[in-house]
Amino acid sequence: MDSNVVVGILAGSITAFGWLVNHILTARRERHKQQTEALLNYVERQLEDLYGPLAFLVYEGRRTFQDLLDTLGRKYIFIENQPLSEKDLKTWLFWVENSFLPLNEKIQKLLMTKTHLIEGSHFPESYLVFLDHHNSWLIQHERWKKENVEYSWHSKVNWPEQFEKDIIKSFELLKTKHSNLLGKLAQI
Numbered sequence: 001m002d003s004n005v006v007v008g009i010l011a012g013s014i015t016a017f018g019w020l021v022n023h024i025l026t027a028r029r030e031r032h033k034q035q036t037e038a039l040l041n042y043v044e045r046q047l048e049d050l051y052g053p054l055a056f057l058v059y060e061g062r063r064t065f066q067d068l069l070d071t072l073g074r075k076y077i078f079i080e081n082q083p084l085s086e087k088d089l090k091t092w093l094f095w096v097e098n099s100f101l102p103l104n105e106k107i108q109k110l111l112m113t114k115t116h117l118i119e120g121s122h123f124p125e126s127y128l129v130f131l132d133h134h135n136s137w138l139i140q141h142e143r144w145k146k147e148n149v150e151y152s153w154h155s156k157v158n159w160p161e162q163f164e165k166d167i168i169k170s171f172e173l174l175k176t177k178h179s180n181l182l183g184k185l186a187q188i
Contacts, residue, residue, distance in 0.1 A: 033188045040181040047174050050110055050117040055171040057107050058164050064099045068092075078154060092153060101141065104134040119170045129160040 069075060072088060084092060111118075111127060118124070137155030144151055 029188060033185070036181055036184050036188065040178070040185065043174055043178050043181060046117045046119065047171070047178060050114040051119070051167065051171040051174055053110055054107060054167045057103055057110075058167050061100070061103050062164070064095070064103070068095045078152075084153065089153065096141065096153075101138060104130075104138070108134050119174065124166050126160050126162040126166045129157065130163040133157040133159055 068077070068091070071091060077092060078084070083089075108131065111131070115123070118127075133155045136157050140151040140155075143149045
């Protein structure tokens with residue numbers, strides 16, 4: 001066989017092999033980019049549609065509760081076995097109907113309609129406790145309004161502080177994940 005033919009076959013083989021390696025690496029990089037973009041889009045949906053609004057509502061509720069305490073001039077609302085004064089009850093019910101229950105309903109609606117965006121593989125226990133807190137309070141309050149049946153003026157289930165912590169923690173983790181994914185995309 002002529003050496004020119006051998007050199008030509010060898011050069012063609014090396015070129016074809018180089019093209020194949022380049023094609024494989026480019027396809028792998030493109031697949032990695034698409035996966036990163038898909039994950040980034042999902043994290044953005046989690047932040048925009050669920051955890052951003054939840055965090056906002058939790059922070060708003062904290063501030064509103066502190067405003068109520070400031071208005072009442074103390075660091076608590078209820079004392080066991082002591083009823084609220086008529087003035088304090090009126091103030092409390094104003095906050096309940098104009099802030100606390102509406103905020104809780106917004107949170108409940110987000111959890112109900114955006115369950116597919118909840119971080120992790122299961123529904124967190126603190127979210128269930130929040131739902132128990134909200135539902136217990138709401139039904140008793142509605143019964144009082146419609147049937148004049150008095151109740152303890154609050155939920156049978158205390159506000160789950162762990163719920164707030166879990167929401168804020170998930171929000172912060174997703175913000176970090178979002179930032180990291182943006183950094184990865186910039187490097188691809």
